[in-house]
Amino acid sequence: MNTILGLIPVEAFLFCWILLILGLKISGKNSGGLYVNLLLLGVLVAIGLVAFPAPNAQFGDLIHVNALNRFIRGLLYLGTFFIVIQSSSWLKKHDHAAEFSILLLVVLSGLGLMVSTGNLLIFYLGLEMASIPLAAMASFNLTSKMSGESGLKLILSSAFSSGFLLFGISLIFGLTGTISIAEIPVNLANSTLALIAMVMIFSGFAFKLSAVPFHFWTADVYQGAPMGITAFLAIVSKSSIAFVFLTVLFPILSAIQQVWPTVLIALILLTIFTGNIFALRQSSLKRFLAFSSIAQVGFILMGMLVPSEKAAVSVLYFLVVYMFSSICIFGVAQWLEEQTGKDSLSNFKGLYKENPFAAWSVALGLFSLAGIPPTAGFFGKFFLIGSGFQGVSVWYVVLVGLNMVISLYYYLKIVKYMFMNEVIEELEKPQMALPLKISLGIGMLAICFLGLSNWIVNHLSNLF
Amino acid sequence: MFTPATEAILIPLIPFLLFGIIGLAGRRLPEIFSAFLGIGGILASLLFSLHLSVSYFSEPVQGAFVLKEFFSFPWLNFSENLKISIGLVADPISMLMVVVICSVSLMVQWFSLTYMKGEERFQMYYAFLSLFTGSMLGLVLSSNIFQMYIFWELVGVSSFLLIGFYFQKPSAVAASKKAFIVTRFADLGFLIGILLLSYETQTMEFKGILDYFKSGNFNPEVSGIWMSHSLAAWALVLIFVGAAGKSAMFPLHIWLPDAMEGPTPVSALIHAATMVVAGVFLVGRLFPVYSLFEGVMQLVTWIGVLSSILAAIIAISQTDIKRVLAYSTLSQIGYMMFALGVAGKAGAEAGFTASFFHLFTHAFFKSLLFLAAGAIIHAVHSNEVENMGGLRKQMPIVHWLFLIGCLAISGVPPFSGFFSKEEILLNAWKSQPLVYGFALIGSGLTAFYMFRLFFLVFYNKSHSDVHGHESMGLNFPMLLLAIPAVFAGFVPFSSYVTSTGLPEETHLHLMFSIAPVGIGLLGIGLAYLFYFKQNSLPEQWASKLSGLYKLSRGKFYFDELWRAVYQIGLIRALATPAAWIDKNLVDGGLRMGAEKTLRLGDRVKLIQNGKLQDYVLYFLMGILALILLTLLMIQS
């Protein structure tokens, strides 16, 4: 069944599902709960389809389906599933839950295409399929000025960065005559033009990944968008780009491999440092998460310094860890935001006294992001730094390490808020809904045991 | 029944065990029971030590008394050949010391039974006394210089605990602190000396050290030269610093007078008879090594002379009965010290014997004097001679006992002090007449201030308001001590204790004795004139010699000097800057770094101003920078 549909059953299923929801909407069903459940079911089926063992296959050089990108897809869908659970109470109340579900499913199929691409065209297609609906979702709080502005900034700046990306791709095409990722490195000669093209492509990636100095949209968009979308942007969207960076951009960039690590380490340091410094003094919770996620991107990029199996495994492993850690934090953050109506770090104050479970969830997530054992984040960061180590001078790595100190400061500040400060205003409902609790519980377990037990790393290293 | 080795072990072990038992039981033990435990234990130690020394002195090896090791086991291995072994040895001086320590300690504990009655921490007092006695016995029996250092520190700490026994009295606390810190400072010298010496000899055993130098292996060129003296010489100097600290030689003597804040029986035991002579013992133990170094011996001599003279001058003007005795102790130890120093010269080797002879007699008469002073203080409830006077009537027995002590220390024949001091002076004369001159003056001063004290306390003006009384509990131990204070001089000392270990004949030079005894009597006479009856002579002479009087009264301002060294040298010049640097530079730098980072965080927030087009400009700049950077790197 070597047809494109056979290759992408998930996309096919999602498409049908979109039609189903659309049909229901048109037929006038307007219950938010129904659509949320349908959405969850759809994502769950998608996860099942991805997890179902299938042989590797490819459709020309357009689409590859292999264990690796099935894994990343599963991860993306799983993340989405958690995020939807966590924002379901928000979504149920929203008038346009059906539209939201459709958009989200489109994004998922776009991301799925993007990560299984073998060709720059499909990559671009998937990328835009994912990012255009996201802009709409970012402005989904229809009454909020901020939400609108957030969508605006996302769509305009992403159009701008797409311009660079496409121009770069077009130059590459001109130089090599191919847009197949496998063939480009073979045909690409070293020239100034190639270099400019690659920098342009890179900037497109860096924009999506929010690496400094292409990161400016991140904080604004994160802050304005609904919390669920922020989480999606920070977790799913970022992970998929990081994965594509690894599989698409890396081979292309091999042409400038001798200078690449040095350039990238400068960018990494800039990214981590900027993310950390900006995160230090934020009072808005989402902006804070935005900058801290920027700093995390710096660490992910450490895995891109030297191409090796270890590096690839490290990046993937970190993505898994990063997803679970973020889910633990975002879930509670969203829960708090709904109750207090404020997007402020002080939401966390005294949380441990009100709901220890939530406090531990956030604390473990933060420890994991900060790289503190025994959380999985420790292992993730260790492997990332280790895999990037050989490419650059020792002192850069020391600087990266010292930045972990700065980041620990602001993570611990939140831990302090939760454990050592008094409650400012009491929550109306200090108890959580069960699904949310389960999602946080799974996240916490994952954080605790993904590093201590080695199966996921072993599994990942078998994928290559 | 007991082998000598078991006896030797038991001698220090019994007090140590008793310390553990009494200390742990604490108040649960009835007072009287703990006292009897302590006394019984020390009595056992005394019997063992008497038996041990008798058996030691009755079995000379080839006619000589040699260093005999009972046992030794490795306690702490530093490296293949350098280790601390815990062991016990016997030689003439350690046998001598063991007997002295046990007997004085027995008397003191007995005395304390009455003296300390009703004290709140009575049991702890006995525990500490046992600890001290055990440590002191361990010190003198040590087979290893490092082991000696261990016990050296232990006697220091037990002295600290006992001086500060009245812990609620701030002066006592200060005094105990001072005593420990000053001796600790001196012990630093001792420690470094040990390190230097053991590096040279590659052993820490006394036997090994003595053999090393005896065998002529020593070569100053190999040992290393620093400031034109060999390192071995420096090691001995440093060890002497430790000895001087413990024995309160100038200028490290300042702790001893203050140490009188402790209970008086403690002063009698620790600060008169035993611990303070540990320095003399240490130099004596290493005497064969010291005698190889002429310069070091000169140092020992002159420090001794200086101490004996200065302390005597200070003692003249003091009004606290215990302080007078303390300075006199200082002065007498000075005698012992320079006696050792002069013994380095050929012909004057008997100085060694003299020194230990004096140590022996001094232990008895000085502890007698202290206990008597204790009895007086017990009756008068004051240390100041101002509040005494005319006590002869109330305390007749103490009066006679005190007189015996004074006569002994003044060197009046036939009391014990006469014989020992005589021999010191004789050897000083043989070695260095100048030393002899000073010693003679010192002996006159001694007689003067002791009888000054005697007259001021028992004669002079009388205080009718003092209801002095005597008790047998206090007097009996003193009476027992008075016996050796009178008769110890007749012991044929030189047939047992000599620098070579070979017994020698004792010669008494009657002609030579005329000068010292004469000057002693002169001192007594002067004291009689000045102080027997209340008169204005002391004031007159004090104003005539006002300069010297002030110096003496002010104890040559050594306390002030040390306080200045401590305050300016340590606190102001070192500690304050260190604390300041730590707070403001090291920690301050860190804090500033953290603060600057936070400030930076505040400032950069403004870069993100919400203007989309500015963001895009940064984007463009980023691309440009990347292109330039990559190009430049490829070019180069």
Place this chain on the structure above:
Amino acid sequence: MNQELLTPLLILSAFLFFTGVYGFVTRRNMISMLMSAELMLNSANINFVAFNKFLYPGKLDGMFFTLFIITIAAAEAALAIAIIIHVYRQTKSIDVKDADQLI
């Protein structure tokens, strides 16, 4: 094929691209900014077509890419305009400088 036409076309596309960039950075009007972004995308289109036509005439990759870009750009424009209208409803302004609530 006439290779000489390639260079002018590339110059044109570069010109378009930088015009787009310039417009995007300087125009206050959100619609104009969107149009500038479209210019950038179109300059890439020109490149693709020109390269395909003159350098790799045997292939269709560039052509297809162009088609996709056009489609996506249309979708993008549609959504962007929708969002702009949405913003306009709330702030009564389509000046990009007024959209700076998020700081």
Place this chain on the structure above:
Amino acid sequence: MSFLIPLLIAVPLCSAVANYLVNANSARWIAAISGFIQLVLSILIWKVYADFRAAGETAQFLLTAHYSWFPLWNINLDLGLDGISVTMLIMTSLVVFSASLLSWNVRNDAKLFFSLLNFLSAGAYGFFSSLDLFAMFFFLELAVVPKFLLIGIWGSGEKIASAMKLVLMLMGGSALLLTGLFVVYYGAGGNFSLTELASNRLGREIQLVAFPLLFIGFGVFTALFPFHTWVPDGHSSAPTAGSMFLAGISMKLGAYGCLRVATYLLPDAAVAYSPYVIILSSIAIVYGALATLMQTDLKYMNAYSSISHCGFILLGIGMQTKASILGSVMQMVSHGLMTALFFGAIGLIYQRTHTRKMEEMGGLLKSIPFLSAVFVIAGLCSLGLPGFSGFVSEMTIFVGSWEHSDAFHRVATILAAASIVVTAIYILSAIGKVIFGPIRQASHISLEPASFVEKLGTGVLVVAILFMGLVPFWFTNLISEDARLIMNQFTLLMNP
């Protein structure tokens, strides 16, 4: 017997979980029992170890356990013990046992408190028994963040600022450590195994890069000058058990790392850098002692004195003779026990007097004789009195340092020795002010006497200190062979 070490690590971990799940009162019982089990286990481990040695076992590490962890990275969980680690385990379990008992009165979420405490001890056991650099680093880091919570929640004074400072500085050290570990890892062609790294010596160039990173990284933990400023604030803000753990165990983690990783694996660099190590540690010793003189708060005093005492450990390591290394291992144990006892005594006194300022106390010997005696014993041990552990370890370091006959080493030794005089001054001043003298506050006349649990908690440490001080050969016999193996690395260097 290889299950013993994993068991020792697992006991506190299980207890940590159990503590958190039960109520506060059961939590303290669980903690105390778990502390006791740990103590028994560690002594059992020593017994088994000694039996193996007595049976002529010559392998460097015994009781080894091996678990594959991340094969891709060649990372394994290798556990094993030599004499040095055995002593460290015993020291740790003693301190943990005592700390759990002395925290009997912790209020305010006692279950979390004991849970964190057990978590910390699991980290320490793991660190001391790891034979893989990654595992070591893992366990080391494991014991960092719980400290933040311990100090921040149950501390006193400027607790949050202190906790933050402590954790951030330790994390800074870890950052250097991390880099250093990777230098070693890649230098050895991808290997973290301690034993393999020791037998295949790294190249000199690599060693020269790795040593400062590793030594400073571990050094931060053990208050290497000038990275010591977390010590005073952290120790004095921490709750009693926290201070005991921090000063007693946590600082030893760094010292052990300096010895086992930096010095043992990188002997060439250790020789090359030894002057710097000696200079820094001498500064720490003297400067720490001098700064202590000016402290008025008891906890600050002991914290600064810890800087000075830990300087001795690093000095011993820097001197690189067998005796000095022996001495520094002994000092690790001795300082661990002694400073824990000191902090314990201070904490118990503070509980009763509600002040730690020396000038506000006085005459406590009258009102709380037992605790005062413990305080005096800890003080006397700190100033190096014979009979206590501090003396033997310091003297061994001095004797070891003295084996170098050049002026530089001699001056450093003399400076270090001089500091013990300063130590005597501040310890005795503190005793004089706090324990002796008249009672200064009416409320201090009658204070609650020490409870049985408190007596047991302090008594255990007192006995241990005395044991080590009186029977040091027990120690030297246990570890001298291991010190010799470490020294072998240097002798190989001299005769290539």
